[in-house]
Amino acid sequence: MKYSVYDYTRRAYDYYEAPGPGGTHAGAPPRPRAVGDLGAAPDHASWRLPAGARRVGSGEMPQGRIASLGGADAFSDPTSVVMYVALAFVAWRFLR
Numbered sequence: 001m002k003y004s005v006y007d008y009t010r011r012a013y014d015y016y017e018a019p020g021p022g023g024t025h026a027g028a029p030p031r032p033r034a035v036g037d038l039g040a041a042p043d044h045a046s047w048r049l050p051a052g053a054r055r056v057g058s059g060e061m062p063q064g065r066i067a068s069l070g071g072a073d074a075f076s077d078p079t080s081v082v083m084y085v086a087l088a089f090v091a092w093r094f095l096r
Contacts, residue, residue, distance in 0.1 A: 003062030
């Protein structure tokens, strides 16, 4: 399956191929959360790029599904989870 990820620095799409069922995707993109008055940012409203995807090119127009390298949920990133746990510990330790 082909995915397109927008590269803001080059103003072009990077194309990725990922193994998976032909033409379908398990589930739907995450439910977008509004950012200010404009709505959801693309990184918050698109599919995550599947693990094992490899870059196969780039271009001006998207191909396949629109995806993002980041995630819609901060808790899905292990680095973010560690940060939240550390902040909770600091708050518990010093604010009690």
